[in-house]
Amino acid sequence: MSQQAIQSEVLKVLAERHSVKEYQAGHKMPKEHLEQLLTSTTQAPSSWNLQHWKFVVIEDQAYKEKLLPIAYGQKQIVESSVVIAVLGDLEANKNYELVFGPLLEAGHMPKELYDNLAGQVEGAYKYPQVARDEAVRNASLAAMQLMIAAKALGYETCPMGGYDAARFVKEFNVPERYVPVMLISVGLPAKPARPSGRLSLDQVTVANTF
Numbered sequence: 470m471s472q473q474a475i476q477s478e479v480l481k482v483l484a485e486r487h488s489v490k491e492y493q494a495g496h497k498m499p500k501e502h503l504e505q506l507l508t509s510t511t512q513a514p515s516s517w518n519l520q521h522w523k524f525v526v527i528e529d530q531a532y533k534e535k536l537l538p539i540a541y542g543q544k545q546i547v548e549s550s551v552v553i554a555v556l557g558d559l560e561a562n563k564n565y566e567l568v569f570g571p572l573l574e575a576g577h578m579p580k581e582l583y584d585n586l587a588g589q590v591e592g593a594y595k596y597p598q599v600a601r602d603e604a605v606r607n608a609s610l611a612a613m614q615l616m617i618a619a620k621a622l623g624y625e626t627c628p629m630g631g632y633d634a635a636r637f638v639k640e641f642n643v644p645e646r647y648v649p650v651m652l653i654s655v656g657l658p659a660k661p662a663r664p665s666g667r668l669s670l671d672q673v674t675v676a677n678t679f
């Protein structure tokens with residue numbers, strides 16, 4: 470594919486992603502699509518590559534029904550093919566060895582760099598606020614990547630912050646290690662998204678400095 474074709478396809482996907490709230494109820498996403506969706510999602514960048522995310526993949530109708538009141542009755546929960554609860558990892562520093570250990574062992578990373586980065590991570594994770602900011606920041610990048618990947622696979626999505634996170638934690642047995650970031654419904658559209666506008670670039674940009 471030429472550079473120009475890639476550019477126009479990617480920009481088209483970005484321009485055409487909108488929050489779809491009405492889905493073809495009962496549609497089941499093929500396993501290969503779900504796997505591709507999650508694989509593309511986890512290709513998102515993250516601080517120190519610690520991959521501060523966890524995904525609760527809610528496909529069973531019974532669990533969607535359980536989630537419905539927690540999400541204040543938003544019907545995309547029960548009508549979409551799958552709802553993905555994106556969680557941030559408050560203890561992503563624990564992923565350090567998992568991520569960098571193999572690189573060290575394979576000789577792709579000098580020991581000095583391994584120790585240096587480990588020191589940075591442990592230093593940062595002494596502060597709970599840093600752990601929380603990192604969890605939400607990095608899981609949000611994965612969430613955005615998920616919505617774009619879904620669109621590329623022919624699905625529509627709706628991100629949702631409108632749910633009772635504390636109740637979700639309780640009823641879905643979320644361990645203390647994770648913080649809920651958002652829910653995302655994914656499915657085939659029954660109706661297009663409502664039109665949504667954007668502020669102008671003048672309204673949202675500042676040249677060089679405030």
Ligand SMILES: Cc1cc2nc3c(=O)[nH]c(=O)nc-3n(C[C@H](O)[C@H](O)[C@H](O)COP(=O)(O)O)c2cc1C
Binds near residue numbers: 487488629651664
């Ligand atoms: C963090 C976040 C939380 C949101 N929560 C909800 C929600 O609970 N319910 C809903 O219908 N839409 C929700 N939205 C969708 C926004 O309303 C939507 O993205 C915005 O109006 C722009 O429209 P568009 O996505 O169709 O371009 C949320 C979006 C984001 C990014």
